[in-house]
Amino acid sequence: xxxxxxxxxxxxxxxxxxxxxxxxxxxxxxxxxxxxxxxxxxxxxxxxxxxxxxxxxxxxxxxxxxxxxxxxxxxxxxxxxxxxxxxxxxxxxxxxxxxxxxxxxxxxxxxxxxxxxxxxxxxxxxxxxxxxxxxxxxxxxxxxxxxxxxxxxxxxxxxxxxxxxxxxxxxxxxxxxxxxxxxxxxxxxx
Ligand code: AMP
Numbered sequence: 001x002x003x004x005x006x007x008x009x010x011x012x013x014x015x016x017x018x019x020x021x022x023x024x025x026x027x028x029x030x031x032x033x034x035x036x037x038x039x040x041x042x043x044x045x046x047x048x049x050x051x052x053x054x055x056x057x058x059x060x061x062x063x064x065x066x067x068x069x070x071x072x073x074x075x076x077x078x079x080x081x082x083x084x085x086x087x088x089x090x091x092x093x094x095x096x097x098x099x100x101x102x103x104x105x106x107x108x109x110x111x112x113x114x115x116x117x118x119x120x121x122x123x124x125x126x127x128x129x130x131x132x133x134x135x136x137x138x139x140x141x142x143x144x145x146x147x148x149x150x151x152x153x154x155x156x157x158x159x160x161x162x163x164x165x166x167x168x169x170x171x172x173x174x175x176x177x178x179x180x181x182x183x184x185x186x187x188x189x190x
Contacts, residue, residue, distance in 0.1 A: 001106045002027065002081035002186065005088065005097075005160065008114030009149045010142065011125040012171050013178065017114065018085040020179045025186065028076045031085040032065050035072070055135055057144035059089060059152070066096040077104050089152050094159045111160035112182055113153070114171035118146060 002025055008014040015031060022029045036054060039047035050060045069087060076082070088094040101107050122142055129137030160166040169181040 005111040
C-alpha cells in the first residue's frame with residue numbers, strides 16, 4: 001500500500017493536489033476537514049460540536065477525529081492506499097494513525113508538507129471565501145488557523161522526520177507543478 005500523509009497550511013491547495021494524487025495513484029482520499037464539514041451540514045451532534053471549534057479556527061478534539069478516521073479506514077480496506085489530507089495534526093493523532101494502519105497490516109509510507117508563504121495563503125483564502133462563502137474564511141480566523149498550523153506542524157513533522165518519512169514540496173506555483181514534485185518523491189520511494 002502507498003499511504004501518504006499530506007500536510008499543508010490552510011489555503012496551500014492541499015485538497016486540490018490530494019485529488020490529483022488520488023487519481024494518479026488510485027488512492028482513497030480522506031480529508032478530515034471535508035468529513036467534519038459534511039457533519040456540520042447534516043446538523044449531526046458531532047457537527048454541532050465541531051462547528052463551533054472550526055468557526056473559531058481551533059482543532060477538533062483528537063478522540064473525535066481519530067474515531068472518524070478509524071471507521072473510514074476500516075470501511076475502505078482493501079484498497080491500494082490512502083492519502084490523509086489534514087490528518088494527523090497532533091502527535092497523538094499520528095500515533096493513533098500508526099496503530100490504525102498496523103491493525104490492518106499496513107504503515108504510513110511518507111509525509112509530504114506543502115510549503116507556501118503567508119501572504120500568498122491569505123490572498124488565496126480571501127478569494128476562496130468570496131467564491132465558496134465558507135464561514136471560517138475571515139481574515140482573523142485565517143490568521144488564527146495559520147498560527148495554529150505553525151504551532152502544530154513542528155511536533156507532527158518531527159514525528160515523521162524521526163522515521164525518515166518527511167518531505168517538503170514548493171506549493172507556490174500551479175497544482176500541476178506541485179503534483180509533479182509529489183510524484184517524483186513517490187517514485188524515488190519505490
Ligand atoms: P481543513 O479543511 O483541513 O483546513 O479543516 C478545517 C477545520 O476542521 C480545521 O481548522 C479544524 O478545526 C478541523 N479539523 C480538520 N482536520 C482536523 C484534525 N485532523 N484534527 C483536528 N481538527 C481538524
